[in-house]
Structure formats: C-alpha cells, structure tokens
Amino acid sequence: MSLRLLLCDDHSLFRQGLKTLIELKSDMIIVGEAKNGLEAIEKCRILKPDFVLLDIEMPKLNGIETVKIIKNEFPDIKIIILTISEKDLNLYQALKYGADGYLLKNLEIEELVKLIYDVEAGQTVISPQIAGKVLKELSDVLTPEEKPSKYQTLTDREQEVLQLVATGISNKQIAERINISENTVKKHLRNILHKLQLKSRSEIISYAYSEGIIDENQNQ
Template sequence: MSPLHVLVVDDHAMFRTGVRAELQKDPGVVVVGEAEDVDTAVPAVLAARPDVVLLDVHMPGGGGAEVIRRVLPQAPEVRFLALSVSDAAEDVIGVIRAGARGYVTKTISGAELVDALHRVASGDAVFSPRLAGFVLDAFAGTIEVAQVDEDLDRLTEREREVMRLIARGYAYKEVAKELFISVKTVETHVSSVLRKLQLSSRHELTKWASDRRLI
C-alpha cells in the first residue's frame, strides 16, 4: 500500500509540530506540508495534492470552509478532515456544507486521528460521536441551518464569542477574563447581540442558542 499523504493546516505552529510528530509515528502516513492560514493553505494544497488535508476550522483569512471552497473546484480529488477545539453546531455544519468529509475535535488521540484520516481518504465520512448527531439533525431538518446562518451573519465574530459564553452561563466578568476585554465592552456586545437577534434577556438568549445547538 502506498503511504497516505497528509497536509496539516492550523494557525498554531506548536500544534502543527505536535500533529506532525504524532502522525509520523505511523509508517503509513507522510506529512507533505503545512500551512497557517487560508492564503498559505490554498497554494500549498494545490501544489502538494495530498490525499487528505487536516484542516483547522477557525484561522485567519476566512477559516477552513474558505480553504475548501477555493481548493475543491481545482482539486476535487482532495479530501478534507476538519480538526477543531470547537464542537458548536454551526462550525460542524458550516465546514461539512463546504465539502469536508469529516469533523473531529482536538481531544482525539493520535491513533484515532490516523484512523480517521485513512477512513476519510477511503471515502468514509468520519465524525466524533456527538458531532454526528448535529449533521444528522441538520439533514433531517431538526436544525434549521439556513436560519441559523442568517441569524449568525448579523453578528460579528466577537459578538458570536460573547453570545456563546453568555449563553453557557458565564458572568460578564468571566466573559471579560476569557476574551481579554473589559466588562464594559462585554456589556456593549451583549446589548448589540440582543438587539440584532430581537431578544430581550439573557434567558431568551440562552434558549435561542440552545435551540440552535450553539452551546
């Protein structure tokens, strides 16, 4: 069997180094390149034509979904496996809709990751168990994906971060500490989120986010 060629895309250099080291323990895997953002990933993938791209979801330049959208028209044979710390429904569904063949979280073990890469390369769809439910629900119509996208498009990236933490029950001070911003800035973002989503309280926001599997 020929070795599996993998290209790693992640904006954290230490993480790329760790993944490369883990993957190269398997003699059946060859890491053929790395990239740190959308603008470096697209030419790297097109030049290397790997079997699978191990792709971070959130990174500079538009994220993993943007890499897939740019690459697939020129290299439809390349498969993509998303690897992220996020297990939020809109992240999972967004990158799958763009064309990824799987989505696993960064809690995965090295052996499990190698197995997932081989399965994606062979044509399987691979998901962490909790995430598979999101995808099934989306295609079954339980999650109104178009509506979720439309609502989220009204929010800035920072507003989404604040919204998710508030919906998870964080106090304003905890959100401020988590995102390295002031409490006043958190209050401003929350007011903006409530206004844009036409909600009137934190309780409504939590219910809104829970109903859409965003927390």
C-alpha cells in the same frame, strides 16, 4: 503508497506535535504545513497532497471558505476539518462544500489515524459528540422550510454538474463546459447518485425537474 498530508493550523506547536505523532504512529508523510487558509490553498496547488487536515478557525481565510476553494480546484483531495468546539454549527456548511470529515481535536492519535484511513476508503467521518449536538440544534432552530434538502447536501460543483446533466449533454461536454476532466465528471456523478439516493442518469434528470432545479424552458 503512503498517504501525503498537508497540516493547516495557525498554532505552530499543534502542527509540530501532530506531525510528530502521525509520522510515529503511521506510514503517512507530512509533505507541508500552512498557518492560514490562503497559504493552505497555495500549498495544495504546489504540493498536491492526498489529504488536508484543516483547523476550522484560520486567519486570513476561515476553514469553511478554504474547503470550498480547495474542493472546487482539487475535488480529489480529501479534507478533514479539526475543531475544539462541540457546539460548532459550521458542520453542515463544511459538508456542503465537500469536507470529508469533521473531528474534535481532542481525539487520540490512533483514532485520528484510523479515521484518516476510513476517509481514504470513501467514508465521511464526524465526531459523534459534534454530530448529535449540531443536528439537534439545527432541528430546534430551523423551520421545516429552512431545513436542508438532499440537493443542499451537494457541493457547489456537484450542483453545477447535476444542472448540466439535466440539460441532456454528455459527460465529455460537461467536462469541456466547466474545464475539468471527464473522469472527474464521473466522480461527481457517483457522489450525486449516492447523496440523492438515485440509481441512474435518467433519475437525476427527473429529480432536477421535479425539484424545480431546472425547468423545461432551460432544455429548449
């Protein structure tokens, strides 16, 4: 089945050019376009795309906040952020909120198509030019106490699920508590285990206590 994409950029010429090239070079379908962050969220609610290609600099609601809202409502939608800047310190925050990719706009269309399929296969893709520079800048400006922990790499929803798991309740109870499906809870758990390099539910609980994310009084 062809992947269904939503293009979000405030420059209509860029959207039109990207739409033409993607449909020419792949079997993907562009199901809609948005010119700002708020419109992108609304189009996701209506069209339920598989993928969103999202400009980082969007009017009305920037790319980072747009990612956060879309991922909270639709965790299965894949989002790749596109940027023109190699010195973009938004990378870490974008990944924290659940972005699946962070790419420069100047890449070749064949490479973009390949990277979209890589994300569909479960990978996170980042332009090497961005990753190297941003990680170095973060390392230079942050003190050891400020550098992100593994827990901070989780999305807001994943952190919420981890905290509920640590209280000992079941996946079904978690799903009912935060109004998502049990399958979505399981997906969040897989992501948590992968990001924290843990192997089981019991290790998640142990991690939550050892890191001070939850204390024993919360489980009484």
